Amino acid sequence: MTDLASMTLPELTGLITSLQEKPYRARQIYEWIHKKLAVSFEEMTNIPGTLKKALSERAFIGVPDICALQVSAADGTRKYLFRFPDGECAESVWMEYRHGHTVCISSQVGCRMGCRFCASTLLGLTRNLTAGEMLGQIYGIQRDTGIRVSNVVVMGTGEPLDNYDNLVRFIRMLSDQDGLNISERNITVSTCGLAPQIRRLKDEKLMINLALSLHAPNDELRKSLMPIARRYALSEVLDALTDYYSEGRRRLTFEYSLIRGVNDTDRCAGELCALLKGLNCLVNLIPVNPVRETGFCETSRADAAAFKKKLENHGIHVTIRREMGRDIDGACGQLRKRHADGAV
Ligand code: SAH
Secondary structure, three states: OOHHHHHOOHHHHHHHHHHHOOOOOHHHHHHHOOEEEEEOHHHHOOHHHHHHHHHHHHEOOOEEEEEEEEEEEOOEEEEEEEEEOOOOOEEEEEEEEOOOEEEEEEOEEEOOOOOOOHHOOOOOOOEEOHHHHHHHHHHHHHHOOOOOOOOEOOOOOOHHHHHHHHHHHHHHHHOOOOOOOOHHHHHHEEEEEEEEEEHHHHHHHOOEEEEEOOOOOOOOHHHHOOOHHHOOOHHHHHHHHHHOOOOOOOOEEEEEEEEEEOOOOOOHHHHHHHHHHOEEEEEEEEEOOOOOOOOEEEEHHHHHHHHHHHHHHOOOHHHHEEOOOOOHHOOOOOOOOOOOOOOO
């Protein structure tokens, strides 16, 4: 069976014409899936029954169902548990900001990167998500809320650059005029630092934002928190990122989760200033979110403010991320593999 939700319009046109149908039918079907957010052939009222029957024998629309929803009483953040056609599940988060509505999607079921502070990696990687399954999280949320999604961040479960081909396909389809038409500039992909894939991404000529999960100012500390740092040294990752941004793109974004007594010391702040010297960048500080299994504690507000001040004194732009959805375990690093029954 072919998954229609992951097919580009030219691919879909190929399939439709192979069934001896007119090419304009492909565009109609594409619009049903990617603009009108249909999840079944029945909804496609302008498509002849014979074509719908022929399609349903060969293909399916590989988008997920919503199987649970939690809404934060604190800030209205909504966390969705989606179930994919094979029964696997992943979580996505909808957040309301002043400048619009952002959806944070998962790119894999589980994750194999092993970052020590993150819940999403505790059970390892089950599988990659397809482009249609990534799109389907956004479509499902937009259908549910009835509100247009303006920004997408690929910061849920999974390492997006470890699912490279599906990710690139997903971005092209998401920004497609015949689909939701979300500007590439409103799409952010966060990576733990797969240097070769960052280099490859440059050649795709996409205008998306890349954020690097930095979390430490030197290789030694980074290696102790993020196994991927043993493979790619910071210098290599920063080189790849600087190259990625060299063609008219905007400033680099770094995420830095503050862990009490581990990476939040005055010395770390000093090393970070030296590391980022001369780079046009933004550092997003995130007081580490509690994950039962990790034993890490967040930095106090006062210490986080002092860390921020030190960076600012060196001319670095810094924000402390407002953590949304913590009360529903929907904040960074709190998403995990769950099943429909809610068990971990
Ligand atoms: N794999 C990608 C994207 C997913 S995680 C990446 O590593 O960037 C999104 C962000 O949340 C990353 O910066 C990640 O390091 C961070 N994160 C993970 N666990 C966290 C936690 N417990 N508290 C705060 N941030 C966390």
